[in-house]
Amino acid sequence: MANDVPSQKRYRGRFAPSPTGLLHLGSARTALVAWLRARQRDGDFVLRMEDLDTPRVAPGAADAILRDLRWLGLDWDEGPDVSGPHAPYVQSERRAQYSAALRTLERTGYVYPCTCSRKEIAAIASAPHGPEDDGPRYPGTCRSVVSHPDRTPSFRFRMPEPAPAFIDAVFGPTEGSSAGDFIVMRADGFYAYQLAVVVDDLAMRITEVVRGEDLRASTSRQIAIAHALGASAPMYMHVPLVLGPDGERLSKRHASTAIAELRDQGQSAEQIVGRLAATLGLVDDTTRVSPRQLVEGFDLSKIPHTATRLSPV
Ligand code: GLU
Numbered sequence: 001m002a003n004d005v006p007s008q009k010r011y012r013g014r015f016a017p018s019p020t021g022l023l024h025l026g027s028a029r030t031a032l033v034a035w036l037r038a039r040q041r042d043g044d045f046v047l048r049m050e051d052l053d054t055p056r057v058a059p060g061a062a063d064a065i066l067r068d069l070r071w072l073g074l075d076w077d078e079g080p081d082v083s084g085p086h087a088p089y090v091q092s093e094r095r096a097q098y099s100a101a102l103r104t105l106e107r108t109g110y111v112y113p114c115t116c117s118r119k120e121i122a123a124i125a126s127a128p129h130g131p132e133d134d135g136p137r138y139p140g141t142c143r144s145v146v147s148h149p150d151r152t153p154s155f156r157f158r159m160p161e162p163a164p165a166f167i168d169a170v171f172g173p174t175e176g177s178s179a180g181d182f183i184v185m186r187a188d189g190f191y192a193y194q195l196a197v198v199v200d201d202l203a204m205r206i207t208e209v210v211r212g213e214d215l216r217a218s219t220s221r222q223i224a225i226a227h228a229l230g231a232s233a234p235m236y237m238h239v240p241l242v243l244g245p246d247g248e249r250l251s252k253r254h255a256s257t258a259i260a261e262l263r264d265q266g267q268s269a270e271q272i273v274g275r276l277a278a279t280l281g282l283v284d285d286t287t288r289v290s291p292r293q294l295v296e297g298f299d300l301s302k303i304p305h306t307a308t309r310l311s312p313v
């Protein structure tokens with residue numbers, strides 16, 4: 001297994017939202033679990049703003065997320081507005097770190113330039129597809145020599161086979177999955193989430209990553225990058241997603257799932273936290289509770305392993 005042997009290291013958790021919209025019940029629930037896990041272990045809780053995907057960044061969203069987290073009673077020890085030894089905590093200000101990691105990985109042979117177009121890859125790789133919706137499996141065309149030296153390359157990480165397995169704190173032993181070698185820097189200079197998240201989790205000394213189940217399929221790739229950088233990966237815990245009352249994944253289509261909207265409608269933070277805690281099996285549905293009051297009774301084994309459907313309010 002690829003995970004660290006549990007050690008005496010101080011627990012360090014994090015919440016790493018992308019400022020693409022308002023904090024909604026689904027992301028707030030993940031934040032609550034990550035916060036409870038850190039507080040129950042007397043650890044540190046780091047907040048990191050993941051704003052590298054600039055076309056999707058919504059103006060004002062980062063500040064709104066911070067405001068809503070605070071309003072719910074979820075505080076952090078390091079992050080935006082709270083200085084700490086691993087600053088900056090905003091990814092768009094950390095490009096020098098990603099560039100350094102990329103150079104190391106290229107020098108050690110874990111990363112190579114790739115000049116294939118999407119079309120070319122799709123034409124060669126019919127099936128099978130990767131674990132996520134990130135397109136067909138890369139056939140390895142540029143592994144030894146780039147296919148089109150005249151083009152500006154992207155950079156790909158050489159994914160080991162078999163992909164690293166890991167132990168998920170909620171789901172237990174989890175087999176590795178991958179879609180072959182994947183892009184860590186696009187030809188237009190964008191650093192990929194997969195690279196940035198690993199560089200940051202290592203730099204910020206995160207011991208356990210708590211996040212939504214939608215990222216479970218990325219975990220093997222992130223462990224592989226950590227190992228290639230000569231580090232051991234953090235532990236991982238994935239929280240099953242929240243669905244709207246209609247059974248669809250929460251999105252902007254669902255009215256009244258944004259925390260700010262619920263507040264404007266007059267709901268209290270304790271009411272919302274109570275509702276989230278109920279979906280985690282921690283309280284019954286009508287309790288009003290603060291995050292702090294949940295710390296003592298927080299029990300991982302109560303978290304349902306399937307997606308939770310919100311009841312209409
Ligand atoms: N920024 C990612 C998101 O909001 C989460 C990354 C992570 O927790 O690893 O979906």
Ligand code: ZN
Pocket residue numbers: 113114115116140141142143147
């Ligand atoms: Zn290629």
